[in-house]
Amino acid sequence: GENVEQHPSTLSVQEGDSAVIKCTYSDSASNYFPWYKQELGKRPQLIIDIRSNVGEKKDQRIAVTLNKTAKHFSLHITETQPEDSAVYFCAASTGGGGADGLTFGKGTHLIIQP
Amino acid sequence: DTAVSQTPKYLVTQMGNDKSIKCEQNLGHDTMYWYKQDSKKFLKIMFSYNNKELIINETVPNRFSPKSPDKAHLNLHINSLELGDSAVYFCASRPGTGYYGYTFGSGTRLTVV
Numbered sequence: 001g002e003n004v005e006q007h008p009s010t011l012s013v014q015e016g017d018s019a020v021i022k023c024t025y026s027d028s029a030s031n032y033f034p035w036y037k038q039e040l041g042k043r044p045q046l047i048i049d050i051r052s053n054v055g056e057k058k059d060q061r062i063a064v065t066l067n068k069t070a071k072h073f074s075l076h077i078t079e080t081q082p083e084d085s086a087v088y089f090c091a092a093s094t095g096g097g098g099a100d101g102l103t104f105g106k107g108t109h110l111i112i113q114p
Numbered sequence: 115d116t117a118v119s120q121t122p123k124y125l126v127t128q129m130g131n132d133k134s135i136k137c138e139q140n141l142g143h144d145t146m147y148w149y150k151q152d153s154k155k156f157l158k159i160m161f162s163y164n165n166k167e168l169i170i171n172e173t174v175p176n177r178f179s180p181k182s183p184d185k186a187h188l189n190l191h192i193n194s195l196e197l198g199d200s201a202v203y204f205c206a207s208r209p210g211t212g213y214y215g216y217t218f219g220s221g222t223r224l225t226v227v
Contacts, residue, residue, distance in 0.1 A: 034215040034216075038155075043218040043219060043221055044216075044218050046216065100162075101159040101162050101170050102216065104158070106154070107156070
């Protein structure tokens with residue numbers, strides 16, 4: 001089955017700086033890669049996703065890049081703000097994330113230092 | 115209206131008891147899931163249902179039994195609860211086809227004492 005590795009487990013950045021979280025996946029058939037943000041005590045929420053036929057996607061301060069050859073994808077957050085502090089999860093799936101389910105990375109605790 | 119709702123939000127129970135968690139979605143989605151989030155925050159899939167039919171049944175003890183009376187509901191029944199079952203259980207749903215992320219419920223924090 002799919003295996004998703006996520007690094008780092010904890011990331012501390014100064015407010016206003018950029019943050020990068022990296023993930024690798026094992027199954028070359030994976031074709032859908034969402035990112036979730038989970039604030040303390042709350043549910044995971046989808047923040048951005050990318051399909052395997054796209055190399056990069058951007059939404060305001062958040063961007064995701066995908067390298068299918070190397071089987072890795074990354075989340076980039078620019079101009080970080082205190083409200084960006086949370087645990088971020090990458091995930092991968094075949095079948096567009098349908099009945100196959102998502103395999104999640106172990107999460108990155110992002111801390112924004114004021 | 116909450117899109118994916120779970121009840122109860124908190125559940126504290128003794129070892130050996132049987133308990134159920136309920137999940138309902140009003141999004142018209144075809145696929146529903148149960149995920150377990152352990153103390154280290156790791157999210158692991160337990161079950162997946164598509165239109166009331168079981169699709170995924172990961173390596174989960176058979177003390178856990180999902181039931182989907184209709185495509186808007188997916189319940190989780192747990193028999194003979196053990197200390198290691200303590201976790202947050204999330205229900206989630208998504209449209210049956212296409213590339214879409216999940217909508218998660220608010221979670222049920224289960225504590226077995």
